[in-house]
Amino acid sequence: VQLQASGGGSVQAGDSLRLSCAASGMSLRQYTMAWFRRSPGKEREFVAASFRNAGSTFYADSVKGRFTISKDNVKNTVSLHMNSLTPDDTAVYYCAGSAGAILSAIRNSGTYGYWGQGTQVTVSS
Secondary structure, eight states: OEEEEEOOEEEETTOOEEEEEEEESSOGGGSEEEEEEEOTTSOOEEEEEEOTTTOOEEEOTTTTTTEEEEEETTTTEEEEEEOSOOGGGOEEEEEEEESSOOGGGTTOGGGOOEEOOOEEEEEEO
């Protein structure tokens, strides 16, 4: 099982970016997929998740209304569309997958057994 994240870059405040995570060795239809991020000097934090099968989505309050997670079960990818970026969004973003996630733990990094390598997003003011 492998997750390969891509799409990061350096942008200006107010810009948009789309991160993508390609999965191999697993069918995303059966997995809960999430994005986490880690900013310098901070703990890794939950950003967004798409629950398996039903595809219900969940967001951190800090990104709600600006970020959208979407899963393409045909292409076996999960994307994070990020709008209205601010310098506070600067971080390394990681995609993660879980076969057995439960809703109450969907925001916990320990729920996820599969992780991508991370992609850097830098937002300048």
